[in-house]
Amino acid sequence: AQSVTQPDIHITVSEGASLELRCNYSYGATPYLFWYVQSPGQGLQLLLKYFSGDTLVQGIKGFEAEFKRSQSSFNLRKPSVHWSDAAEYFCAVGVTGGGNKLTFGTGTQLKVEL
Amino acid sequence: DGGITQSPKYLFRKEGQNVTLSCEQNLNHDAMYWYRQDPGQGLRLIYYSQIVNDFQKGDIAEGYSVSREKKESFPLTVTSAQKNPTAFYLCASSIRGGTNTGELFFGEGSRLTVL
Numbered sequence: 640a641q642s643v644t645q646p647d648i649h650i651t652v653s654e655g656a657s658l659e660l661r662c663n664y665s666y667g668a669t670p671y672l673f674w675y676v677q678s679p680g681q682g683l684q685l686l687l688k689y690f691s692g693d694t695l696v697q698g699i700k701g702f703e704a705e706f707k708r709s710q711s712s713f714n715l716r717k718p719s720v721h722w723s724d725a726a727e728y729f730c731a732v733g734v735t736g737g738g739n740k741l742t743f744g745t746g747t748q749l750k751v752e753l
Numbered sequence: 754d755g756g757i758t759q760s761p762k763y764l765f766r767k768e769g770q771n772v773t774l775s776c777e778q779n780l781n782h783d784a785m786y787w788y789r790q791d792p793g794q795g796l797r798l799i800y801y802s803q804i805v806n807d808f809q810k811g812d813i814a815e816g817y818s819v820s821r822e823k824k825e826s827f828p829l830t831v832t833s834a835q836k837n838p839t840a841f842y843l844c845a846s847s848i849r850g851g852t853n854t855g856e857l858f859f860g861e862g863s864r865l866t867v868l
Contacts, residue, residue, distance in 0.1 A: 643795075648793070673856065675859075680861075680862070680864070681861055681862065682757075682759075682843055682859035682860050682861045682862050683796075683843070683845075683857075683859040684859070685856050685857075685858075688856055729795060729796065740786070740798060740801060740811070741798075741857060743788075743795040743796040743797075744795055745793060745794060745795040746793075746795055
C-alpha cells in the first residue's frame with residue numbers, strides 16, 4: 640500500500656524567508672501527488688498537483704513543488720513567505736486505479752514570524 | 754457558488770448516542786468521501802462512494818455508517834460503537850474517474866466532541 644511521510648511536524652520561518660516543506664512517498668509506480676493547505680478549523684484547499692509531465696509544478700499563492708522520482712519526494716517550496724501562509728500543510732498521494740482516494744501525510748504546521 | 758456544505762460545524766454528544774453529520778455538494782460530482790482528522794495523524798478515510806446507492810469502507814470504518822441515496826448528499830452516522838469519536842470530520846467530493854485524475858474538494862468540517 641502507498642504511504643506518505645512528512646518528517647517535519649512544525650516549521651518556523653521569518654516572513655520574507657524561503658520555505659521548503661518535505662514530503663516522501665512510498666509507492667511502486669508513478670503516483671499522483673498533491674499538496675493541500677488547511678487554516679485552523681477549516682477544510683483543505685488544493686495548492687498544486689502532479690500527475691505526469693514536467694516535474695516542477697506551479698500552484699496557487701506562489702507555491703511550487705518538484706517531483707523527484709529517484710528520491711521518492713515531492714517537496715513544496717516558496718521563495719518568500721508571507722504571514723498569511725501560516726497554516727498546516729498536507730502532502731497526499733493517489734494511485735492508478737485507486738479512484739480518487741488519497742493517502743495523506745500527518746501534516747506540517749507552519750509558523751511565520753514577523 | 755458551488756461547493757460542499759457540512760453541518761453542523763460543532764456538535765456535542767453524550768456517550769452512547771448516535772449522531773449524524775450532514776454533507777451536501779452542488780458541484781455535480783459523482784464521488785464523495787468522509788475523512789477523520791486527529792491531531793498529529795493527518796486525515797484517515799472512513800467511507801467513500803463513487804456513485805449513488807454504492808459505498809465502500811475506508812481504512813477506519815468501524816463504528817461509522819453512511820448512505821448515498823442522492824448524488825448530492827452523503828451523511829455520516831457516528832454510532833455508539835465508535836470508541837473514540839471525538840475528532841474533526843471532513844467531507845470531500847471529486848469527479849469520478851477510472852484513474853485518479855481529479856482532486857478532492859473539501860467542506861469546512863464538523864467538529865464532534867463526546868462529553
